[in-house]
Amino acid sequence: MGTTVLTFPFSMRGPPAFSLLSLLLLSYEASALKLTIQRPSKPPRTPNGNIRPPKASADVNNNLINKENERYTANITISGRVVNVALDTGSTDLWVMPPEGLPSFNNTKLNATLRYGDGTDFVRGDIGVGKFELGQYTIPFQAFLNVKEAAEAEEPDFRSGIFGLWGLGFNTPGSSEINDAIQKSFGASQNWGQSVLANIFAQNPTGADYIGISLSRTGDQEGTADASLTISEYDSDYEAVQNAPKIPQTPANSGSWTVALDSLSVNGKKITWPSTIRTAPAGKNIVHLDTGTTNIMMPAAQVAAVYSAIPGAVLSRNSYIPQTKFSTTYDVWVVPCNASVNVVASFGGQDFPIHPLDVTDMQVVTSPDGRRNYTVCIGTFTDVGTIVSGASDALFGDSFMRNAYTVFDFGTGGSTKGPAFVQMLSQTDATKSIPDLISVRTKAMANMPPEIAALDLVKIFNGTEASGNTGAPATGGGSSGGSNSGSGSKGAGTTFAPSMSVVGALSLLAMISCI
């Protein structure tokens, strides 16, 4: 059967494929890495370089692990094998590919390909059925994709020990390729192809069907609370969330966690942002809350509206300055590292300040002539391009989600049966986060190469397309949102993370091949 292209939000966990394999061994073993960055001849689709912050921190409640502020993962047990999987509110299916393989499981012999993002990121394999275990939850028969082949875009996660993806999205037709395939072959009454969450919810028919997610932030002295994932209960630290306004899924029955954004403001000024979604409420935008996307991705004009509000910030177009987050272009906003920017997203009439550490990333770059290193901070809000076309105006990934405790209620059970909604509790105090930024960055910069004016830096990297350029920018050190002791210091400079380990993830327009 042919390939159908469906336009519904799905999740992408990585950039479009790019040639990475040849770099892997080198970058993994080497203590320092220099990349030759080639100017793309066509409008670029992938970032030209990337940094993985050196530090990972583990937490706590319910087994949720923060991998470098880039991925939030959990150890699940599937068919007897413990597998670390990324949590993704932007998709529904569960797939695993542990290096040791899985002990026995029942193979349905149905194969499937799950595609993410623009479709170049994919995993392929057979649908298996086995026991799923996580904490107190056990599902005796859970369908999952036993992946045999994965796109190169998955490599950075594999290198981080993440061998799968746990979709926390909707179980509605069209949202789960696994469920759709199973129902087609085995009948619509079969429920073992349902999502993990749907199967867990089914075990308690009278309970409300929701999850609560809190993401932590590393490299932050303000002390963001521990990460947690709870199912049909609230994290005891954030029970007040139940009194927060219910923000309905918008458009209703979109099949994904889309909601209306009242406004996005920068330093008190609302940015202009006409929605491209026909069903968006007047004056609002539709954003997809997606833990599988690392950063905030929105149209270039709105990205520009955010960063151009920061004194001294400069846009470097088609830049050699490496992106730290996934973007659909090479355009990079260079921002003073201690810029005290106050970005606020409003949902349901509530304000959610975004910690300035989530608005820029700090990294070290080497000048094109190879002679100097500079510390540079760049914007983490990137151009979403056409990835979300038709489904939402933007992807609000972890850079936003770290700033709120969020409850996602499917509206399929118990006292909250009805339209799906989210409730959010702000976790960032703008009056504390700005001093926190200055303190974190000042401390980090004390041990790092100098920061120069953004305009001067952009000039240094401008016009360096001369052939035979051997001094391409190297990247290293730095961490998302600034680094404190150790992570962004000199030490980090010598433990370069693989530069091409692009860590974006996004949700989007998925191509589903129906098999």
Ligand SMILES: *[C@@H]1O[C@H](CO)[C@@H](O)[C@H](O)[C@H]1NC(C)=O
């Ligand atoms: C997750 O599993 C890995 C490998 O088994 C283990 O090293 C790690 O401690 C586990 N983490 C948590 C939080 O359970």
Ligand SMILES: *[C@@H]1O[C@H](CO)[C@@H](O)[C@H](O)[C@H]1NC(C)=O
């Ligand atoms: C495979 O299916 C059989 C029959 O339904 C069942 O008894 C067995 O427990 C299954 N094995 C696994 C690993 O799920």
Ligand SMILES: *[C@@H]1O[C@H](CO)[C@@H](O)[C@H](O)[C@H]1NC(C)=O
């Ligand atoms: C699985 O994929 C192979 C190769 O694409 C195809 O030939 C085969 O028919 C597929 N099997 C099923 C059950 O769809």
Ligand SMILES: *[C@@H]1O[C@H](CO)[C@@H](O)[C@H](O)[C@H]1NC(C)=O
């Ligand atoms: C921000 O950084 C610049 C350059 O390093 C420095 O001159 C300035 O004093 C800093 N501002 C604050 C508020 O720390």
Ligand SMILES: *[C@@H]1O[C@H](CO)[C@@H](O)[C@H](O)[C@H]1NC(C)=O
């Ligand atoms: C730039 O930083 C790298 C990594 O720390 C180091 O190997 C290199 O010598 C530095 N270059 C200069 C010019 O300082």
Ligand SMILES: *[C@@H]1O[C@H](CO)[C@@H](O)[C@H](O)[C@H]1NC(C)=O
């Ligand atoms: C960078 O180069 C472009 C054209 O190549 C030019 O338009 C732009 O002004 C330059 N930027 C700076 C900061 O020099």
